Amino acid sequence: MDNAAFSFSATAFANLWLCQTNHIVQKETISLQLRHDNQQDGVVLEGRTELNSFRYALAQPACEHHLAFFDSVMTHPKQIIETKQALAICQLANTCTPFSVFEVNKDSNRVQIERDNDIIPFALPKGMNIDIDMALTPEAKLSLESIAQTTQSETLSVYIDDEQAMFSDGEQVYCHSLAPLRAYRERQQQHFELEAKVVIDILEFKAERDNFQKIEEIKKPTKPYFTSALRVCISRA
Template sequence: MNTLNFQPEVHARITELVSGIKKGSEHPFVTFIVTDKSLHLIGGATEKLIMTTLDRASDCTLDNAAFSFSATAFANLWLCQTNHIDQKETISLQLRHDNQQDGVVLEGRTELNSFRYALAQPACEHHLAFFDSVMTHPKQIIETKQALAICQLANTCTPFSVFEVNKDSNRVQIERDNDIIPFALPKGMNIDIDMALTPEAKHSLESIAQTTQSETLSVYIDDEQAMFSDGEQVYCHSLAPLRAYRERQQQHFELEAKVVIDVHEFKAERDNFQKIEEIKKTNQALLYLTPESMYFASLAPKVGALMALTTKSIITSQEQLYSVNLNALSNVRIKDITSADQVKMTVLRSAQGELKLGFHNDEDGKHPYYSVPLERALPLLPELKRLIDISQLLSEKPEQNDLFGFDDV
């Protein structure tokens, strides 16, 4: 029997590994790889594998081998050690060869003294391929403080689906809203590595850079995966979004209109539209812009709504009427864009004539933080103007006499 002693300093690493395990995973295993000097544990989500490396005990009698255990069984056994983890106590599990089962068995007890076991299965091929990549791919070395600086720069460019830095051009570019947006590298910042990251990969790089004691990290990145390691923990992320990113060209949008509106008023009316069943089913909202005013409306067959929005400024050369998907508009999380009482919206037109409604935060006035597609809706303009006239007549109508006889009450 071989005892695996997990000392307090490795608890966080094992907890992070098992926290990524989900029911129904494509590769539902935790894989143990025993080598001459080390014990490697591999697990986590298929698209975000983690490998942690432990020193092999001097009295370990296991042959060099690789085998896998049920991921959820191992995760539950580990997560049922909460008191030991909180008290920073050594957690001990046993590995033994069972002659009747003709295989290795992992055994342990929970803090409630429940006995658990799991029989080893053939090593997961996906995990073995990952291990081979870790051991054989050439890696670049980057200072930990530079990795942190790159992550901090990425944080200033959110939201993005891809963030890329290039050491030769000293440029940064991101993918946002299916567009490529370039930035100059901040003055005085030098980088020694080319790097393209998804938000998830950036998070892992930032996490390992913030927690490691190592002054350097090893990095391997291609268009399929990103791997980061401090020598004890390895993170691997799928970079599948890079395939489409590499094929995408930067689009050039022209400004067709710009308006600054009251956030709370717009958001409240947008939410009200969703509460009217007929409007919700129609799933269409209208934005009407003139050099003097802006209206937010919806025209369903049997019901309608119209609001003149409070604006701080409007820039448009002529009147325009746009149609926007109400559900898409409702999915815009305005509170993530700005905490101010006003928000800048732009209508942007591509060279191909595609339109989008951009929402801007305070930090980046040029590129939208978020956008939704727009379509022109000029055929609806006569009906909308008729509704505007009716609404203005109603607001200008003199006060009515008492129709119900309550004046005497």
């Protein structure tokens, strides 16, 4: 074959696959044939449905974006997680909505979410253990939940970095951008100083002072100083 890389219409392939329901359920072999058609100058995919009707699709030039994605899926190191554990993580994330980022850490056994630009940490539920670290956006969580609910596989492969998340059961692959994680990581490294103003009624303040000054054990200040507002500075990591 002259062309080592080519693609087929996803709609045509899916249509052929959907016409193999009985074969799939009964775990029978489904045969497809690839051949080079000199007249049409391309590769042709041929197959027969379970009703013995003939289907074919002419290949199209390979899409560079698809090839890059395929290379990414095949070469990135992946971690394995039990499907039931993935479902448990998704169920926990559902109890934390709304959030822009949901993160679980296996070493600290803690969960951390970002909501309204505020980072909120809390402990994992008692008795829940996780095998991998995972940071998800709401969209990535939905994909993980979907594949975990529909797959027949007992395990899923997971790849997550600060750019993207990929989940696969060996037959289907879900991929999501995790661009919001970059801003989330930056906020984790920041130290904030929060300033708050407390305004008091000066007349009530004076009345309280006069009342306390009637107590003999309290020494009266020689130069009392009053202010109509107090400024409090609170630092937090």
